[in-house]
């Protein structure tokens with residue numbers, strides 16, 4: 001089994017293929033167990049603390065669900081306005097405090113590098129649930145789990161990543177995992193929202209085949225998976241620039257008709273207008289199945305970092 005006991009989960013590049021195999025196996029076991037029972041007892045007595053300095057629906061609730069389905073308890077800082085953060089407490093002091101109550105911390109924060117800073121301040125495992133435009137490794141792991149389930153394997157992947165590749169932390173983490181499986185990648189974005197150069201060049205050094213384009217249809221027709229993303233409005237210093245690029249790519253019924261083959265469509269959600277609701281009934285539209293998979297993968301990660309894998 002992958003050895004994540006006592007470890008922090010901070011960056012997509014920290015995982016080996018072996019770790020990913022183990023996570024998929026453990027998550028899939030939990031998925032099977034939860035078909036038989038509502039909840040398990042593996043993490044009874046353990047406490048998870050969630051510290052979210054940025055909005056979240058899925059990530060926080062699925063971590064809390066995962067912990068409770070494993071029999072553990074959850075404490076939450078609540079909103080930034082209602083906590084001592086509003087009084088000016090530093091991140092380090094807050095996590096040091098929380099580590100006196102909890103066995104594992106999940107943190108989301110607007111500053112890139114903040115999760116590592118938190119992890120360095122405390123002896124308990126810290127899980128990065130999104131650090132600004134940096135990384136979102138647990139989302140990437142649930143994406144990989146979903147791809148494995150939807151396509152039956154992680155071999156011969158050709159993935160079109162579409163949208164805000166500059167600011168999207170989910171794609172920044174996912175490419176690290178995909179690079180382990182020799183996936184071929186199309187980066188589809190407006191010119192101003194291209195994947196950061198340091199990420200692209202790092203991937204190319206590892207031998208990953210990448211094509212950058214603005215043409216979603218051409219890329220999709222060469223792919224077996226589309227990973228759609230939201231234009232990250234909150235990261236734009238200049239909102240007129242956001243207005244210029246918003247709605248650059250939209251998957252709707254008309255687009256689906258132009259696809260040559262059936263394709264899997266993923267999206268970390270929330271969506272704004274980049275996938276029309278009419279697409280939801282398309283068999284390859286897997287984004288709500290992806291949401292559910294987040295619970296099993298986060299159960300696996302919590303059980304692993306807390307050293308309670310049987």
Ligand code: NCD
Nearest residue numbers: 058059130170230268269270
């Ligand atoms: C993503 C995030 O927060 O980075 N959401 C998520 O965790 N599922 C994607 C986004 O906000 O666009």
